[in-house]
Amino acid sequence: EAGVVQSPRYKIIEKKQPVAFWCNPISGHNTLYWYLQNLGQGPELLIRYENEEAVDDSQLPKDRFSAERLKGVDSTLKIQPAELGDSAVYLCASSLGQTGGETQYFGPGTRLLVL
Amino acid sequence: AQKITQTQPGMFVQEKEAVTLDCTYDTSDQSYGLFWYKQPSSGEMIFLIYQGSYDEQNATEGRYSLNFQKARKSANLVISASQLGDSAMYFCAMREDPSGAAGNKLTFGGGTRVLVKP
Numbered sequence: 001e002a003g004v005v006q007s008p009r010y011k012i013i014e015k016k017q018p019v020a021f022w023c024n025p026i027s028g029h030n031t032l033y034w035y036l037q038n039l040g041q042g043p044e045l046l047i048r049y050e051n052e053e054a055v056d057d058s059q060l061p062k063d064r065f066s067a068e069r070l071k072g073v074d075s076t077l078k079i080q081p082a083e084l085g086d087s088a089v090y091l092c093a094s095s096l097g098q099t100g101g102e103t104q105y106f107g108p109g110t111r112l113l114v115l
Numbered sequence: 116a117q118k119i120t121q122t123q124p125g126m127f128v129q130e131k132e133a134v135t136l137d138c139t140y141d142t143s144d145q146s147y148g149l150f151w152y153k154q155p156s157s158g159e160m161i162f163l164i165y166q167g168s169y170d171e172q173n174a175t176e177g178r179y180s181l182n183f184q185k186a187r188k189s190a191n192l193v194i195s196a197s198q199l200g201d202s203a204m205y206f207c208a209m210r211e212d213p214s215g216a217a218g219n220k221l222t223f224g225g226g227t228r229v230l231v232k233p
Contacts, residue, residue: 031219042119042206042223043160056220089158095219103150104221106160 002026004107006092012113018080021110025073025094032069033104034077035091043091049075050097082114118142119209119224127230128197135182136192136227138207144168148210149190150221151181155203163205166190194229202231 005024013019025032030051035043046065048056051072060067064083069075079086089109095102120139128134140149151163166174166181174181182191194201205228208221 042226045220103162103165105162108159
């Protein structure tokens, strides 16, 4: 069974440029998460989707970050414009659904460097 | 206050020996779950083991076991017979009551870097 797929794996951009990350969850997983991981720290949740609905986006900086999950499968996270402090790893994870007890499975992440 | 605390930033372990990674947590929920993930240099977070707050027995998965002490609010990971491939960052994470406001959100600790010496 294929795991969570993310692309690109690495991205280098100049500040003020836009950037987008793509995630394809494990087949059949209804819940999708985007996490931000700063260097030397644990991941922090940005947004959680149940199917197409964003049910928790309280940690998403909405002035520059946006996300969508059309058709309840793939998801895209966008930053516009990027700032130096956005340099980090962006992790996508998925789980079966919000019935409790489901393990979240992570993708390899996208490592972003903003110059 | 930190919800998940990992007090060991880094540690060395000799190949074939066991190592214990500490994790303490803070929650007022009765129902919660504790997870351990491994993150090698490639970056992917690999699920290792899960312990539910109502589980009476400590979880085990192959060479991984979780020493769950509910009264102390600790969930230490034990890796037995360490291998060179175990060198990685290890994160403890907690999911609080999924029916509450946090839903299925995971809160992670700061991680412990393990280096296995041959």
